[in-house]
Amino acid sequence: MVVACFDIGGTGIKAALIDGQKQLRNRQEWPTPESLQLLLEQMKDFMHATESLEAISLSIPGAVDLETGVIQGLSAIPYIHGVSWYELLAEYACPVYLENDANCVGLSELALDGGLSTFACVVVGTGIGGALLVNGQLVRGARGFGGEFGYMLIDSGQEPLKNWSQLASTGSLVRSVAKQYGEAEENWNGKKIFDQASQGDEICNKAIETMAKNIAIGCLNLFYFFEPQVIAFGGSISQNPLFIKAIRHQLHLIQEEYPEEFPVLPEIRACHYKENANLVGAYMRTLQ
Numbered sequence: 001m002v003v004a005c006f007d008i009g010g011t012g013i014k015a016a017l018i019d020g021q022k023q024l025r026n027r028q029e030w031p032t033p034e035s036l037q038l039l040l041e042q043m044k045d046f047m048h049a050t051e052s053l054e055a056i057s058l059s060i061p062g063a064v065d066l067e068t069g070v071i072q073g074l075s076a077i078p079y080i081h082g083v084s085w086y087e088l089l090a091e092y093a094c095p096v097y098l099e100n101d102a103n104c105v106g107l108s109e110l111a112l113d114g115g116l117s118t119f120a121c122v123v124v125g126t127g128i129g130g131a132l133l134v135n136g137q138l139v140r141g142a143r144g145f146g147g148e149f150g151y152m153l154i155d156s157g158q159e160p161l162k163n164w165s166q167l168a169s170t171g172s173l174v175r176s177v178a179k180q181y182g183e184a185e186e187n188w189n190g191k192k193i194f195d196q197a198s199q200g201d202e203i204c205n206k207a208i209e210t211m212a213k214n215i216a217i218g219c220l221n222l223f224y225f226f227e228p229q230v231i232a233f234g235g236s237i238s239q240n241p242l243f244i245k246a247i248r249h250q251l252h253l254i255q256e257e258y259p260e261e262f263p264v265l266p267e268i269r270a271c272h273y274k275e276n277a278n279l280v281g282a283y284m285r286t287l288q
Helices: 036-048 101-111 164-168 170-181 190-198 202-226 241-257 274-287
Strands: 003-008 012-018 024-031 055-060 096-100 119-124 128-134 231-234 268-270
Touching: 003 036, 003 101, 003 274, 012 036, 012 274, 024 036, 024 274, 055 101, 055 274, 096 101, 096 274, 101 119, 101 128, 101 231, 101 274, 119 202, 128 164, 164 170, 164 202, 170 190, 170 202, 190 202, 190 241, 202 231, 202 241, 231 241, 241 268
Parallel strands: 003 055, 055 096, 119 231, 231 268
Antiparallel strands: 003 012, 012 024, 119 128
16 A cells, blocks of 8 residues: 655655555655645645555644544644645545644554554653554543643642643753753754753753653653553654663662662653654554
């Protein structure tokens, strides 16, 4: 089966043809257009050069109504919401699949041959998104909040209450460093903070340490709640080996201090498909 897969993001669009061997062909990337009409035209240009197209699958931000094809909620791309994507793509006369972008990152791990079936995927960016898979199937929950780990509370005993997204995301890391330097948040990003930390910047190192500890606490909650085989991290920051190393270090520190409370630590790693995770996940969605 050849599927035209699209990763719809706030700053860029990725597209690729993926076949039964899970090989990406004709991979393309372009800036996110300013209107729905332009996006549909770009998608048409990509698909009209495609022979034997059997399905279309989109990784897309927001909550997906699988019955209507309408993307609910809000995102950095307002025009994708409130319209039925089934109707928008009906002219291609083939099945159309939609899935939340964080869920797609999680689904991409099913493309590996390592036998993963029950695992969590945590996508770290401006906030924290997630996907929970049990026996190879997404857990959506009664209202679609299944796997939305970013809402998890980890800062007990303090008010106002703060969730995992507020305390452990790349966005929280940037806010912390920018505030301490008295600079605009636009002057900082995750890569710059890790670069500065590697050069001995104490503020950046401390901010990363705090972020990693908060992530580690959340990982322990996830692990002892349903014991996933692995917790895989997505998002640009996850591709920095120092990010994963920092979380593992904090997990070991917690275990050393509380060996009876945490006898086993979760296995954590970065998602395998990196910048192509959403595309591969969109393809895996069609197989489900």
